[in-house]
Amino acid sequence: MAARLGIGEDERSALAGPPWSVAAPVAATAIVAITVVDAIAGHFAIITALLVLAPLGCALVARWRDTALAAVLALVAALVSLAWNSDFGTTYAIGLVVVAVGGLVAVQIALLRAAGEVSGERFRLLAEIADIGSRPGSLTATVERVLEILVPVFADFARLDAAGGPLGERGALDVRPEVGRRPEAVVALGDGTAIAVPLQARGESLGFLEVAFGPTHRHYARSDVTFARVLAGRVALALDNAGLSRELSAAERQLDTVLDELAEAVTVMDAEGRVIYANDAALDLLRISSAEELYAAEPGDTMGRFAVHDEHGETVSLQRLPGFRLLSGEPDAEPLLVRNVVLATGEERWLVNKATAVIDEDGRTVRVVNVIEDVTESRxxxxxxxxxxxxxxxxxxxxxxxxxxxxxxxxxxxxxxxxxxxxxxxxxxxxxxxxxxxxxxxxxxxxxxxxxxxxxxxxxxxxxxxxxxxxxxxxxxxxxxxxxxxxxxxxxxxxxxxxxxxxxxxxxxxxxxxxxxxxxxxxxxxxxxxxxxxxxxxxxxxxxxxxxxxxxxxxxxxxxxISETLQRGLRPPELLDMPGFSAASRYRPAGAINLVGGDFYDAFPAGDGHMLIIGDVAGQGAEAAVLTGLARYTLRGVGQLTGDPSQALSRLNAALRDQPEMSLVTAVCAHLRADADPEANAARMLLANAGHPPPILVRAGAPVLVGRTETLAGAFDDGEWPCTEVALEHGDTLLLYTDGVIDTVGERGRFGEERLLECLRGAPADPPALLDRVDAALDAFQRGDQRDDTAMVAVRFVGAPVVATRRG
CATH class of the missing domain: 3.30.450.40 (GAF domain)
Incomplete structure (x- = not known):
């Protein structure tokens, strides 16, 4: 939108001041005095010089109109001097020319001086308006300051209008123009003039600037319109900055409010490491009463209030903190977890320090934003x-x-x-x-x-x-x-x-x-x-x-x-010496820490020979251990009293049936008796089997199953376990074993009875050597951990004992 102008009678700028001043009468009086002197003295050369000096002096201090009047009066005085000067001629003509030229020069000097004053005043106005724009303040304060500058220097009345209504006005109300939103170029203000120019900033229209002079000697010239446009641009910029400043201030207040509500401590450092901002959480965390105290502190002073260590216990210096690492030129700084102890109180906190650099257009770090999170509770x-x-x-x-x-x-x-x-x-x-x-x-x-x-x-x-x-x-x-x-x-x-x-x-x-x-x-x-x-x-x-x-x-x-004591008492004992027989045993309970399991064996004197027992109780753990003791000592007690394997198993069955819960046991009882005649070199074995794997007799390297297997003990009330008699020859070896031997698991299934017989075929008759052979076969066959207890007893008949006789 173009500026609208009401123009006065001349082109004199409103900043040029009044058209006449006291200098004109003074100059006229001086010229009259010079003329009188000229008439009396009659020296035209001196008078000419004085007539030239009058307008020149006026040009230095007066308006150009005053100077022009003085020049005209000087020229008139020179012409009038013909009436009394008698030396009319070349000298007189030269004097007239000098007076005329001097007057013209004086007028030109006055015009240049006036233009310079106007320009200076305009520059001053622009500078003051620009100064307002460079110092952002509130919009109201900016409007008031602009109006103070314009009135009365550039207007008797000034008003700033915005799209939403007037922002402010200043000056005499009787000269207020109504040109803010009207398109006419000339406004009737009586003898006054007015200018209205649009206010534009960043390509947007902010409103109008309206200035006016009343019916006085001051009027706006066309040059003032151009100046008004420039002035309006500066005013618009100042108003826009004020608006932006207001928005920025509001944004800063909102940001401060948001940051103060954060639980995390936030600080901002300048390029020298000084803190220039800290929210409330930061002040509380750093144990500082005011932000001003923090801002005045030297870098590192605040850290002296704390003992700071990393999570490994190493002391953390100021330079290790992420913010100072960024200031030192590192492109990135990983967050740092520190243990922070307040020296004054001994309070311990765990803090995570994170930092972000603010980079300028040259790639330099100008600010560092630190975020300190208190992770004490979670840590x-x-x-x-x-x-x-x-x-x-x-x-x-x-x-x-x-x-x-x-x-x-x-x-x-x-x-x-x-x-x-x-x-x-x-x-x-x-x-x-x-x-x-x-x-x-x-x-x-x-x-x-x-x-x-x-x-x-x-x-x-x-x-x-x-x-x-x-x-x-x-x-x-x-x-x-x-x-x-x-x-x-x-x-x-x-x-x-x-x-x-x-x-x-x-x-x-x-x-x-x-x-x-x-x-x-x-x-x-x-x-x-x-x-x-x-x-x-x-x-x-x-x-x-x-x-x-x-x-x-x-x-x-x-x-x-206690368990070890009990287990040692239940563990099968070392076999005692049996006259006419050599024996060996092997016992391996399942599990790494067990000393006793469900398998048992024993050998003891019984009647006219010895009884050999081996058995296996159903179950595991403490219950099996208790049942093992019951079975072993029942068979031992009855066997020692009767020497009869059948009666021993019958009594065991009765004892098991008396238990509150079903208790099952498999067992073999063998009564061994060597022939009393050493020359016979033979032995007899009575064998009873209660559901147990049958014994194996190895004679001359050939194994054979012996005995008859009856029902296991504890299953029925009326069980019977008749004995089988087996004749033993010199060198025969009897192997008794539990089901853990034949149930050993390998890649091809169970070890089984057939593999056991094959293992014993051609085996040595010596009991320890025979058991070693079976052990080796089991170890080679077995895969994985042992699943069941294993017990083996080997007895070899080595010949009838020699009985010494006493002679009476």
């Missing part, structure tokens, strides 16, 4: 879960009480403490130190030597005894040297206590329900690193788990001792 939960998981893992790794407690101490260091000790009540009222762990392995020996040199008793007044006696947790924050001096028994004791290092400590019970089995002591050497409430809760949970593990280990140890 503590993570460490607690990891510690408890590690503790559970190591606590289950051993059932030895000493190893269990040592595992507890090692699990707590260094995750929870710098050193850890475990104490339990010992013999004679002393408190025994059973486990010690320290971040410095050399101090472990010192701690053990300390307890050996200065033992602690339950009846002494001490913290450990109090924890064990009451089951209460004791927390000592900040162990001072005065405390150590008061506790130490002598100088050596004090020196050792100082060397171990006790900054703060917590002692928790090894508790299982209402029972306290010992005390767990956790200590940190750094007095600034104190135990928080969460640390104490974690220590108590560790103590409970350690107490449970200790109780389980003790119970296991006790039960293992």
């Amino acid at each position: 503590r939960r993570e460490l607690a879960q990891r510690l408890l998981a590690d503790a559970s893992r190591v606590l289950g790794a051993s059932l030895d009480p000493g190893e269990t407690l040592q595992h507890v101490a090692e699990a707590a260091v260094p995750a929870l403490a710098d050193w850890c000790g475990v104490d339990v009540p010992g013999a004679g009222g002393e408190i025994a130190s059973v486990a010690v762990a320290h971040t410095d392995p050399q101090l472990v020996a010192l701690a053990r030597r300390l307890r050996e040199r200065y033992p602690v008793r339950m009846d002494e007044q001490g913290r450990i005894g109090e924890v064990i006696s009451t089951g209460a947790t004791i927390l000592v924050e900040g162990v001072t040297d005065e405390m150590l001096v008061a506790y130490a028994l002598d100088d050596e004791h004090l020196e050792m206590l100082r060397a171990v290092g006790l900054g703060s400590l917590v002692m928790v019970p090894l508790a299982v329900g209402d029972q306290t089995l010992g005390a767990l002591t956790l200590a940190r050497t750094d007095p600034l690193r104190r135990f928080s409430a969460a640390d104490v809760e974690l220590a108590e949970e560790l103590g409970r788990r350690a107490g449970t593990a200790l109780l389980n280990a003790r119970l296991y140890t006790e039960h293992a001792a």
